[in-house]
Amino acid sequence: MFGGIDPALLIASLMVASVPILLAATGELVVEKAGVLNLGVEGMMIMGAVCGFITAVVTGSPALGFLGGAAGGAGLSLLFALLTQVMQANQVASGLALTLFGLGLSSLLGQGYVGIKPPHTGAVPFGPLADIPFFGRVIFGHDPLVYLSVLAVAAVWIFLRNARGGLILRAVGESHDAAHALGYKVRRIRVLAILFGGAMAGLGGAYISLVRVPQWTDGITAGAGWIALAIVVFASWRPWRVLLGAWLFGGITVLQLNLQAAGSGIPVEYLSMSPYLITILVLVIMSSGRGRAALNAPASLGQNFHAAR
Amino acid sequence: MNRRHLLATAALGLSLAFGGAASAQDKTKACFVYVGPIGDGGWTYQHHQGALAVQEAYGDKVEIAWQENVPEGADAERVLTQMALGGCDIIFTTSFGYMDPTNAVAKKFPNVKFEHATGFKRESPNVSTYNARFYEGRAVQGVIAGRMTKTNKIGYIGSFPIPEVIMGINSYYLHAKKVNPDVELTVVWAFTWFDPAKEADAAKAMIEQGVDVIASHTDSTAPLAEAAKAGGKVIGFGQASDMTEYKPSPRVSSIIDNWAPYYVKRVGALMDGTYEQQDAWEGIAGGEVQIGEITDAIPADVKAEAEKLRDDIAAGTYHPFTGPINKQDGSAWLTEGQTAPDGDLLGMGFYVEGIKGDIPK
Numbered sequence: 001m002f003g004g005i006d007p008a009l010l011i012a013s014l015m016v017a018s019v020p021i022l023l024a025a026t027g028e029l030v031v032e033k034a035g036v037l038n039l040g041v042e043g044m045m046i047m048g049a050v051c052g053f054i055t056a057v058v059t060g061s062p063a064l065g066f067l068g069g070a071a072g073g074a075g076l077s078l079l080f081a082l083l084t085q086v087m088q089a090n091q092v093a094s095g096l097a098l099t100l101f102g103l104g105l106s107s108l109l110g111q112g113y114v115g116i117k118p119p120h121t122g123a124v125p126f127g128p129l130a131d132i133p134f135f136g137r138v139i140f141g142h143d144p145l146v147y148l149s150v151l152a153v154a155a156v157w158i159f160l161r162n163a164r165g166g167l168i169l170r171a172v173g174e175s176h177d178a179a180h181a182l183g184y185k186v187r188r189i190r191v192l193a194i195l196f197g198g199a200m201a202g203l204g205g206a207y208i209s210l211v212r213v214p215q216w217t218d219g220i221t222a223g224a225g226w227i228a229l230a231i232v233v234f235a236s237w238r239p240w241r242v243l244l245g246a247w248l249f250g251g252i253t254v255l256q257l258n259l260q261a262a263g264s265g266i267p268v269e270y271l272s273m274s275p276y277l278i279t280i281l282v283l284v285i286m287s288s289g290r291g292r293a294a295l296n297a298p299a300s301l302g303q304n305f306h307a308a309r
Numbered sequence: 310m311n312r313r314h315l316l317a318t319a320a321l322g323l324s325l326a327f328g329g330a331a332s333a334q335d336k337t338k339a340c341f342v343y344v345g346p347i348g349d350g351g352w353t354y355q356h357h358q359g360a361l362a363v364q365e366a367y368g369d370k371v372e373i374a375w376q377e378n379v380p381e382g383a384d385a386e387r388v389l390t391q392m393a394l395g396g397c398d399i400i401f402t403t404s405f406g407y408m409d410p411t412n413a414v415a416k417k418f419p420n421v422k423f424e425h426a427t428g429f430k431r432e433s434p435n436v437s438t439y440n441a442r443f444y445e446g447r448a449v450q451g452v453i454a455g456r457m458t459k460t461n462k463i464g465y466i467g468s469f470p471i472p473e474v475i476m477g478i479n480s481y482y483l484h485a486k487k488v489n490p491d492v493e494l495t496v497v498w499a500f501t502w503f504d505p506a507k508e509a510d511a512a513k514a515m516i517e518q519g520v521d522v523i524a525s526h527t528d529s530t531a532p533l534a535e536a537a538k539a540g541g542k543v544i545g546f547g548q549a550s551d552m553t554e555y556k557p558s559p560r561v562s563s564i565i566d567n568w569a570p571y572y573v574k575r576v577g578a579l580m581d582g583t584y585e586q587q588d589a590w591e592g593i594a595g596g597e598v599q600i601g602e603i604t605d606a607i608p609a610d611v612k613a614e615a616e617k618l619r620d621d622i623a624a625g626t627y628h629p630f631t632g633p634i635n636k637q638d639g640s641a642w643l644t645e646g647q648t649a650p651d652g653d654l655l656g657m658g659f660y661v662e663g664i665k666g667d668i669p670k
Binding site for chain 1: 517538
């Protein structure tokens with residue numbers, strides 16, 4: 001116990017609190033590594049939230065709900081892929097439009113689902129492991145999505161680092177002309193990356209409406225998608241730093257509420273400010289490292305590719 | 310929010326043509342400006358119920374129109390101007406942040422009546438203000454909280470440190486303390502009206518600290534959803550709307566904002582020519598603040614006690630802020646038997662004696 005807060009409970013809640021932004025940011029990292037800037041994360045998240053919620057309520061199965069959420073996010077991202085990869089529309093404008101469209105459409109779809117409780121998502125049964133002091137609570141007491149989100153980071157890290165597919169994806173993001181000259185299908189690879197990003201954002205959204213706040217309300221994601229976008233930059237496009245960034249953001253939000261509840265004497269203003277202060281601090285420290293962080297952005301990020309050019 | 314609104318309305322086909330000036334002459338047109346979506350299940354939903362009640366009460370003689378998700382600020386001024394030009398006879402602006410836009414537009418349209426919720430500026434004769442005495446409902450919740458807590462820790466999720474919220478916190482604490490002298494109040498400021506995930510986190514942080522009764526002053530049902538996860542150990546209250554989906558527990562009672570009587574009365578007054586500028590602040594007695602059903606999760610004697618308090622407030626025999634009450638720093642605020650003047654309440658910027666912590670500035 002320090003300051004009246006049980007660290008085991010605090011770490012356990014910060015892991016849960018950061019799952020949505022972690023999933024969405026991991027997806028967006030892959031999209032941006034492929035050279036596509038999709039600013040529609042918020043829209044895809046909320047579509048995932050509403051589709052996941054509806055699927056879970058209709059089928060009574062949280063697992064199907066999460067699949068539905070991923071499908072909802074991927075479905076909306078398909079629209080983005082159509083606009084930017086087929087019709088060569090501007091990525092920034094299309095991404096913003098995607099967010100606005102997603103917010104409106106989710107509000108429409110969710111009309112009949114306000115005030116309904118979704119089926120309960122239980123914790124993974126670890127049996128006796130969950131009774132270990134401290135670690136039982138911190139590591140073995142969560143629902144499956146918490147583990148899945150960390151596994152997803154590991155998988156993306158391995159894929160980008162060691163797999164041939166990851167190398168191709170990065171090549172497309174660094175120089176689409178060179179990748180095209182080598183015979184890789186730039187647009188196909190980018191569409192697949194966009195779909196993956198959409199599915200991950202949708203999964204993150206579904207986590208909000210099915211586990212974090214088990215209900216549907218208009219605008220339930222309340223800006224989580226924008227935080228996910230910021231985390232990708234904050235992480236300088238590296239998977240494990242995405243995990244760090246998500247836990248930092250989630251952790252400080254949870255910590256400041258816990259400090260308030262524990263009656264610490266620290267004024268609320270400082271606590272509310274702290275996530276942003278720490279972000280600035282970390283960005284300054286990272287970019288002071290011989291400017292490498294700034295150079296890590298994929299070189300073709302946000303540029304459209306046309307084979308005839 | 311504005312852009313989202315455009316999309317939402319386009320999709321729903323709800324967008325209203327404000328152009329039909331000709332048809333507006335024979336009917337009274339009542340217009341409503343909302344800060345959130347009608348589907349928020351709380352604040353805006355209740356205002357819209359009031360608007361529908363106006364239509365219900367006067368049928369063909371009245372026409373209603375509304376705009377959702379209107380941001381507080383310059384956009385509001387544009388929407389209000391559009392409504393005034395579009396033939397609205399009376400315009401209800403339903404959020405505190407519309408205060409200046411309402412007064413600015415009202416000066417340009419002296420023949421249109423403006424009604425601003427929760428504000429205090431009435432700069433021209435066609436602007437009225439209205440509010441509800443939510444602190445009366447908080448007193449009833451305080452009694453339930455004080456009686457029901459087993460850990461003697463009760464919580465309150467604050468939105469922003471404005472007089473209306475501080476009033477609610479003080480009233481809640483005073484009445485919990487009255488029935489349970491050992492009670493301690495934990496206040497967590499969320500600094501948002503609407504962010505379900507953050508509201509849930511705030512509730513969770515309190516529950517981890519041993520709080521077992523949670524009142525909230527934010528707009529969503531997320532704190533109740535979080536309380537429900539505790540498996541019956543934690544109770545809470547519906548806020549702004551009844552939130553019946555969490556009955557019988559964790560939602561054991563609620564404060565319901567009921568704007569319908571006021572809207573019906575004001576539009577009626579406009580139609581029969583008795584309309585006058587006013588500053589309305591009604592509570593349980595006027596029907597604007599309703600106490601939602603106290604469920605069976607509460608023992609009968611506590612329920613009876615809470616209902617008696619509600620009835621005493623309604624009858625005017627009891628005021629929730631009756632002295633002696635000291636401020637947090639120990640200085641006297643109200644003397645024995647003195648009731649709080651409205652001016653003190655509307656500008657309330659202090660906790661009463663016994664509450665720990667500071668109000669953020």
